[in-house]
Amino acid sequence: MTTYVCPVCRYPGLTEPPRTDAGPSYEICPSCGFEFGVTDDDHGVSDDDWRRRWVAAGAPWRSTTSPPAGWDGVAQLGE
Template sequence: MKNTSNLCPVCGYDQLAEPPRNRTGGASMEICACCGFQFGVTDDDQGVSYDEHRQRWIAEGMPWTSHGKKAPKGWNPQTQLANLALNATLKRVKGRPPRIFMQTASA
């Protein structure tokens, strides 16, 4: 299994520059090029959960949101979402609501 620590917990995009949250729960502030979720802003500042944003993104037709970065060749949002479901686990960070964290492959 591929290392999925930089997987977007909203849409399953696996090419984030860094993990969405660090071990203590701090946000990366990165914006997912695929679904447009900004970690630390969309969730913490605006109060939108991963599930809420995912449902909105799906309802909008799962568009690629980045204007500056093109979708990877052969990009398929349905496959991406299916991979997300296979890798997701819920974990608690002290003082924060449960978050979805991705399992990482062990070598």
């Protein structure tokens, strides 16, 4: 199964590309909670601004499902 990287938090497990020529995927990143096509297009929040907010909140896992074993939001960013 092909997976895609979230451009906001670098989570490597998105099931669809966040954006294509056809538009946004509307997928919600389970790591940072960014919804492509809604958070950005409808609410006007940029990737960078959402990343700053997510990191300021402690880079928490945003899905209702459990994170992958050993998941670390800050380490995922590679910063």
